[in-house]
Structures are given as structure tokens and as C-alpha cells.
Amino acid sequence: MNKPKxxxxxxxxxxxxxxxxxxxxxxxxxxxxxxxxxxxxxxxRxxxxxxxxxxxRxxxxxxxSGQSRASGPVEPASQAxxxxxxxxxxxxLAVRLMYAGAALTAIGMVVSVVAVAVGGENALRASHKxxxxxxxxxxxxxxxxxxxxxxxxxxxxxxxxxxxxxSGLKWARIIASVLFALNxxxxxxxxxxxxxxxxxxxxxxxxxxxxxxxxxxxQKDASAYFADRSG
Numbered sequence: 001m002n003k004p005k006x007x008x009x010x011x012x013x014x015x016x017x018x019x020x021x022x023x024x025x026x027x028x029x030x031x032x033x034x035x036x037x038x039x040x041x042x043x044x045r046x047x048x049x050x051x052x053x054x055x056x057r058x059x060x061x062x063x064x065s066g067q068s069r070a071s072g073p074v075e076p077a078s079q080a081x082x083x084x085x086x087x088x089x090x091x092x093l094a095v096r097l098m099y100a101g102a103a104l105t106a107i108g109m110v111v112s113v114v115a116v117a118v119g120g121e122n123a124l125r126a127s128h129k130x131x132x133x134x135x136x137x138x139x140x141x142x143x144x145x146x147x148x149x150x151x152x153x154x155x156x157x158x159x160x161x162x163x164x165x166x167s168g169l170k171w172a173r174i175i176a177s178v179l180f181a182l183n184x185x186x187x188x189x190x191x192x193x194x195x196x197x198x199x200x201x202x203x204x205x206x207x208x209x210x211x212x213x214x215x216x217x218x219q220k221d222a223s224a225y226f227a228d229r230s231g
Contacts, residue, residue, distance in 0.1 A: 087166055088225050094216035095162045101209040102158035108202050109151025116143045165217060168229025173217050180210045 087095070120140045128136065157179065164172030187207045190199065216222065 085225065085228055087168070088221040090216040090219040090222040091165060091225055094213045094222070095166045097209050097213040097216070098158050098162035098165070101206060101213065102155045102162070104206055104209060105151060105154045105158060108206070109147060109155075112147040112151070113144055116140060116147060168226050170226050170230040173226060176217060177214060180214050183207060183210050
């Protein structure tokens, strides 16, 4: 009996093609861009490793965004505030005179308190012969307190007017003029009454300081300064 023949593989020498080899088998052709090793499957070569954040698409986006930021208009972060003009010489002199008025008022307050505390009791006893000692002390303490309070109020007014006029507030110059007018009336009232030489000298000095301050406040450069700061 004839035995069945096994199917013979086609030889390359006969011109017939052999069966395609499986990937990974010996003799299988390597894929482009890879190096084939016996018993291994070649993998395509990649430019980025797994797990890295840098990607070609992301780089392109950042480059485009960077270009758009660079080409966009650059706006300043903050604009500098306009500089305010400095007070002219006339306003400066008026403010200095107001400070002098505050200092002069403080001196007058101290002198008044000392005078009432030292010789006030005898003067009160001479003018109030039927008053008791307790009444004289109460009146003396009232006069001392009144001198301190009025002195502090006047000092505060001088300092407040100096600061407001130095800042160029238009209403401050008007109020300063009104206060000087009231001071003038008070000065005239002192001159008509019974006063001492010390009181007259103090009142005249204080009135002249106010007059000088008011004179400098109404100069042309001062008026221009107040108009500029108020506008």
C-alpha cells in the first residue's frame, strides 16, 4: 500500500512563496524603525517616555500663548498720582504765625493759671469781702479751670487752622478771617475795661500775630494756591 505523502513546504529555490512567519518568530522581518531581536517583537520608536509631561501639542500651545501675550498691549500696573503743588511762601509764613499764636496762647494760659493760684485768693478776698473761705477756694478753682479750658481751646484752634490752611482748604481761610474778627472784638473789649500792662501787652501781641497770618493768607499767590487745591 502506498503511504500518504506529507505536504511538502514550498522552497524558496523553487520560486514558490513560503508561508508568512508569525510576529516574534525567528526569521520574521523587522518593522521599520525598530531593531529586531530573536524571539522578541520590535516596538516603534517613540520620542517621549511614558509619564512625562512634555508633549509636542502642549509645547505648541504654550509657544502660541506666549507669543500672544508678548504681542498684546502692555498696560501699566498702577498710575502715579498727580503731585500736588507745595504751599507758596505767603501760606508758609501764615502757618508759621499761627504756630506762634498757639505758643503765645500756651504761655498766656500758664501765666494766668499761676497768677490765679498764687495771688488769686487775696484778690478775690478784696473783691468779695463777705465770702467764706470755701467760697473763695471754689471761685479760685473755677477761674483756674476756666483758664486751662479756654487756653486749650484757643491752642487747638490755632493748630487746626494752621493745618487746614497749609493743606489749601478754601473754607479754612474764611474761618480764619472770622476768628480774627472775633478776636478783634475781644481785644477792643479788653481795652475798654480795667486791664494791666501785662494784659495789654499779651493782647496786642496776640492780635498782631493774627493780623499778620490773615495778611499772608490773602496774598495773590496764596489765593492761587487755595484755588488750585480746591479745584
